[in-house]
Amino acid sequence: MKVTNRREAMLKAVLSGMNDVGALCEHFGMSEATVRRDLRALADERLIVRTYGGAAASVGVHEPEESLDLRRESFREQKDAIAQAAVSHVQDGDTIFLDGGTTTAAMARLLTGRRDIRVVTNNLLAVGLLASSEVPVTLIGGDLRPSSMSTLGPLAQIALNRLSVDKAFLGADGVVAGRGLCEATAEQAYLKECIIRQAANVFVLVTSHKLDRASQQHWTPLERDWTLVTDAQPGAPELATFLVRGEVTIETASQQAHETQRT
Template sequence: MKVEKRREAMLQAVLSGMNDVAALCEHFGMSEATVRRDLRALADERRIVRTYGGAASVGVHEPEESLDTRRESFREQKEAIARAAARHVQDGDTLFLDGGTTTAALARCLAGRKDIQVITNNLLAVGALASADVRVTLIGGDVRPSSMSTLGPIAQVALSRLTFDKAFLGADGVVAGRGLCEATAEQAFLKECIVAQAASVFVLVTSDKLERASQQHWTPLEREWRLITDSFADDAAIERFRQRGSVNVERAEMDAR
C-alpha cells in the first residue's frame, strides 16, 4: 500500500475511534515504528492530535453552546463532580475557580464555608459565594458573555500577583498527553497562567469532554494534576489518562452526597 493511501486509511481509523498505537498496529499489520511515523506525519498536517500512546481526531471548530444550554446540559453529572471536588477543599485553603458551569456548581457546594478564600474569574460563582459570606476576590478583565467570565491582559496581570493552594479548571475538552482545549487563545493562555500559580490543579469535566479536541487552542498540563469526571466515563479513555503517570483520575458517583 502506498504511503499516501496507508496514511489516509489510518486517518479514517483514528476518526472512527481507533486511538491506540497497539490497536492500529494490529489492524494494519504494521510495526509500531511505522504507525508512530504515520501518526506524526498526520499530526504535522494538523489532521489529528497526537496523544500519549495514540492519537485523537482534531475535529472542526465547534460552535460554542449558549450559556443557558450549558447550564442545563449534564446538570446531574456536574453536580456530582462539584461535590467530589468540594471534598478536596480543606480549612484555610485559598482556591481559584475557573470560568464555567461545573466550577459554578462547585461554588454552590462551597457556599457557607467561612474558612476558605476563593479567587475567581467566574461571574456565575461570585453571587453564590458572596451572598454566603465566603471571602471572594474577583479577577478583573474583559467580560466574556458566553461564559460569564473575565479574561485578557488585566486578568493575566492580576494572576501574576497571586498564588493559591488549589485551582479548579473547566475546559471544552481534555486530551491525555495534550492538555485542555478552548475556543480562544485568550482562554487557553489564562488557564496556563492559573496553572502556573497553583500548588495543586484539578480539572472538572463531564465525561463527554474526555479525549475531545473540539477547539484549536490548547493549555498544556506538564505537571501532576487530578481529573474529576462523572461515572459514565469510558474505561478506555480513563486508562489513557492513568497511563500518563502524572494524572490522578477520580470518577464522581451520581448519588454521592
Template sequence: MKVTKRREAMLQAVLGGMTDVATLCEHFGMSEATVRRDLRALASDNRILRTYGGAAAVGSHEREPSLEERRISSPEQKQAIAQAASEFVEDGDTVFLDGGTTTAELARLLAGRTSVHVVTNNLLVVSPLVSSGVQVTVIGGDVRSSSMSTLGPLAQIALSRVSVDKAFLGADGVVAELGLCEASSDQSYLKECVMRQAAQVFVLVTADKLGRASQQHWTPLERDWTLITDDAAQREQLEPFNAQERVRVRAVSVAGSLQIQQR
C-alpha cells in the first residue's frame, strides 16, 4: 500500500476510535516504528493529535446536540454512572454538580439527602433538590440553553468564593492526555475554575465519549481525578486512562445498576 493511502486509512481508523499504537499495529499488520512514523506525519499536518501511546482525533466542531437529544441519549448508562457516583457522596459533603444530563441524574439520587450541600451551575437540578430539602447554592451567570447551565465571568467569580469536597463534571469528550473537551471556551474554563476549588474531582461520561475530541476547547486534567464510565468501554478506550498515574478508573455495570434501582 502506498504511503499516502496507508496514512489515509490510518486516519480513518483513528477517527473511528482506534487510538492506541498496539491496536493500530495489529489492525494494519505493521511494525510499531511504522505506525508511530505515520501518526507523527498525520499530527504534523494537524489531522490528528498525538498522545502518549497513540493518537486522538482533532476536534472538528461537531454539532452540539439539543437538550432534548441529550435527555434521551444513553439513559441506562447515565443512571449506572450516577449510581456509582452517588456512592462517593458522604453525609456532610459539599459537592459541585456540573451542567449536563448525567449530573442531573446524580442530583435525582441525591434528592432528600439533607445532610449534603449542593453547589451547581446546572439549572436542571435546582427544583428537584430544593423541593426535597437539600441545601442548594446556584452559581449565577449567563444561561446556556443547550445544557441549561450558567457560565461566564459571573459564574467564575462566584466559584472563586466557595470550595467543595467533591466536584462531579461532565464533558463532550475526554482524552486521557489532553483533558475534557467542550464546545465553548466558557464551558472549558468554568470546569478549570471548579477543579481549583475541589478537594476531589470526578468525571462522569458514557463510554462513547472516551478518547473523543469532538470539540476544540479543552480543560486540562493536571491533578488526581476519578473517571466513572459504563461497561461498554472497550479495553483500548480505557488503556490510555489506566496508563495515567493520576487517574482512577471505574467502569460500572449497567445491568447491575438497573437491578439495584429496581429493588
C-alpha cells in the first residue's frame, strides 16, 4: 500500500475512534514503528493530535461562519433532497423538534400541509414557514442568534428540559464519526445536547461537505444510536468512518428522486 493511501486509511481509523497504537498495529498488520511514524506525520499536518500511547482526532480550527444569506443559497438542491428524505420519517401523531438551520427550514417547508403532527423548534425560519399552516408549533424562547435566526441560551435549555419529542432533526457545522457535532459556540453545542437527551430518535441532516469536518471548536457528543441523513452517495469516501460505527444508521438522500417528485 502506498504511504499516502496508508496514512489516509489510518486517519480514518483514528477519526472513527481507533486511538491506541496497539489496536492500529493489529488492524493494519504493521509494526509499531511504522504506525508511530505515520501518526507523527498526520500530527505534523495537524490532522490528528498525538496522545500517550496513540492519537486522537484534531480539535480542528475555527472557520468563519457563512452568512445566513449565503447558507440559504448554498447547496439548495442537496438540502431539499435531504429534507425530503427526513420528512419521510415523520408520522402522524409525532411531536418533532426542528433545529436551527437552512436544511431544517427546508424540511419545515415540506411539512406545511400536515395536520396531525406537532413541531417544537428554536428555528425562526421554520416558524415563519409554518405560521400560516395548520401545524401546531411550539417556539423555544431564549436569546436570538441573528446569524442563524434561531434561539439558544439558558431559557432555551430550561424549556427543552421540560418536554420530550419523538424525533429530533438536527443540523451542524460539521459531524465527525465517533466524536459528534461541531458548532461555532458553546451555547449551540450544549443546546443540541439538551435536545438529544429529550428525543426518542435523533436524525442529523448534513450535506456531504460537512462529513468528517471539524470546522469549529465546540462539540456535541453523539453517544447513542442516531441516523445520518446526507446527500453523499453509497460508497462515497466521506462515509467510510461512519460505516464502521455500530450506532450510526446512514441514509443517503437522492437529489434526482427529489427533483422528480418536485416536478
